[in-house]
Amino acid sequence: MKNSKALLQVFFSAMIIFVLSQCTASANTSNGNEKTFIVGPETADCNGVVPMKCLQVKETPAGNWTNFYSNIEGFTYEPGFEYVLKVKTEKIENPPADGSSIKYTLIKQVSKIKK
Template identity: 70%
Template sequence: MIKKLKNNRRTATIREKVRHGNCQVWSKIKFMKSIATILKGAAPALALFAMTQCTTTAGVSSADEKTFIVGPQTADCTGVAPMKCLQVKEKASENWTNFYTNIDGFTYEPGYEYVLKVKTEKIANPPADGSSIKYTLVKQVSKTKKEVAANEKTLIIGSQTVDCSAGAGRMKCMQVKENASESWSNFYSHIEGFTYEPGYEYVLKVKTEKIANPPADASSIKYTLIEQASKTKK
């Protein structure tokens, strides 16, 4: 009788251990299934988040960088006051334009043409007389020596012509000067290759050539357009 009771107790203990072990196994299985379900639901969101982050980063880096070509000479220009402007363009086929601000980290040396990679940043609440964009040098790609010929000069052409008198009679003269601080003077000749449009101020690079035995009522110098550096509405 005692032996049978002991066997029954031993059997009950074994059954309890088996039942408890099964419960632990099922609990672990349920837990793993729950984790798998959560991960399955979160996977698309995580993938979308990763794609968004990559897209955003790529967009910022490309949109905030530009390549500038900087010319070998500055030009007279007027911002808040008369000043010297770098001549800048983004493509070799474009005309030079006046650059009224500076590029942080870049030291300009006249006589050299530069290719620069720059970063642009919008300035919150910029001053009324300042640029709304900050330019910072990322990399100086190249610096090339450019020789300026002795027979080349820069002319600033005014936005209006005036009545004037030459040897042949009355005519319309363009208003020209070589420096922004100078007064306008009448230009009695013409510039080959240049088409003037009233209402615009131009900065031109021209070649000058002396004319042998010019007519008495004509200029002794021939002017030929090399490059139109800028054209500004006035």
């Protein structure tokens, strides 16, 4: 009887650990739609459908600046500042032919530093 009781305790402990690990995994997956962007202090000339000004963005401090052709909903850019932003990305089901297939929404402005 003691062995079966110990076996049940081990089994239930293992099940609890399994269930908790699955909850953590699904919580991390929901963050898969979040990115951190570093936005540069100056815009650059770029060509979309028409010539325009693009934000300069990189995802890591060591990364290269790239033209960002989209808009970040909820973010107001001010030249002369470098920003670190936490951004939510959502796939757009039927994007316009001249638009992005990803919608970017500001979650949090982490920092704004005068440059």
